[in-house]
Amino acid sequence: MIRIVKPPSVPPKLSRKGGQRTKEDCDSYIKFGEDYRSGVKRFIFDPNIYGNSEVREHLLHAQYGKCCYCETKILAATYPNIEHYRPKSCTRQSIEHPRLYPGYYWLVYDWDNLLMCCPVCNTNKNDLFPLLDEGNRARSHEDPIECEKPVLVHPARDDPNTHFHFSGSTIGYRTERGKETIDCLDLNRVALEENRRERLQSLRILIRIVKLGDEMSNNTDFVELVELAKQKIQSAVSDQAEYSAFAKRFEEDCRTGAQLA
Ligand SMILES: [Zn+2]
Structure with missing residues (x-):
């Protein structure tokens, strides 16, 4: 979300x-x-x-x-x-x-x-x-x-990052409201997890290419490939992309070393 x-x-x-x-x-x-x-x-x-x-x-x-x-x-x-x-x-x-x-x-x-x-x-x-x-x-x-306190997270009124954390292809919760929202909507359903896992695997490959780019900087073909990989990563973490909340977190973890690329 x-x-x-x-x-x-x-x-x-x-x-x-x-x-x-x-x-x-x-x-x-x-x-x-x-x-x-x-x-x-x-x-x-x-x-x-x-x-x-x-x-x-x-x-x-x-x-x-x-x-x-x-x-x-x-x-x-x-x-x-x-x-x-x-x-x-x-x-x-x-x-x-x-x-x-x-x-x-x-x-x-x-x-x-x-x-x-x-x-x-x-x-x-x-x-x-x-x-x-x-x-x-x-x-x-x-x-x-205005006296009501809804449990379900509202994607346009609440900040999803306050209520959820994105770990690999799984969505976890930081608050009770986050937990209830995940359960109610079944946000870790098998089909969704599979889609997100597939998306992150592609992202992992792209991030590895970018990391290797530093070692191969004299190879022009490879430099081009790295540029392409960078563009694809940018596109995967942009708000427009499917499952971007997961992609953003995953990319950040790969960059900081919290996740092995
Ligand atoms: Zn949906």
């Missing part, structure tokens, strides 16, 4: 149409609150507003076409899911807890609540939204959301 910087300006269609729909949903909750809370009545949200092309483009650009949680490229491989950090239809503290209805209906079209993630992270997170103090959960638009 890397820190995501979303553009501060809300996409106009989301602001205009989303604002209107939010007001309608809040009015409806005031009238039929009990029915919504019992789950008898459900909100119907409009994916053409929260997932309109403008929103998708803004998010994909800010996230470099990667899943906001696991850093897998989602641009070409799969149709990216719009992720509601605070779940929209219902929510729950853990998989053992019952679902609470409704979800955060007043934040469905809220720019701050929207991210983009891969289908696997989306399925893993589902309607889970644990809080450090569940008693402070906002159950309607009239409750103060």
Whole structure:
């Protein structure tokens, strides 16, 4: 996970149409609150507003076409899911807890609540939204959301480096929130670890070439190869690259000698 910087300006269609729909949903909750809370009545949200092309483009650009949680490229491989950090239809503290209805209906079209993630992270997170103090959960638009202390790390509001450490192809935790986020999203799942291991193996080869470059500085072919390797390393550790949080850490460890290249 890397820190995501979303553009501060809300996409106009989301602001205009989303604002209107939010007001309608809040009015409806005031009238039929009990029915919504019992789950008898459900909100119907409009994916053409929260997932309109403008929103998708803004998010994909800010996230470099990667899943906001696991850093897998989602641009070409799969149709990216719009992720509601605070779940929209219902929510729950853990998989053992019952679902609470409704979800955060007043934040469905809220720019701050929207991210983009891969289908696997989306399925893993589902309607889970644990809080450090569940008693402070906002159950309607009239409750103060700022009293909530979410457990899951928010890639655009929290600094992932505070909560995680990247060691080889494995993500570890520095805080309890980091641990819970890893568990909830299954960020060390086999397929992800394999992808990251493969990426780091390539990086290891490139770093070895660069190190050998010093000894071979009179061989022009090799100097060219070294330059190419340097460019590839730069590209692997840039925010745009898949699994760059791991690559950055790995490259740093190789450079400082903490990891053998
Ligand atoms: Zn993902």
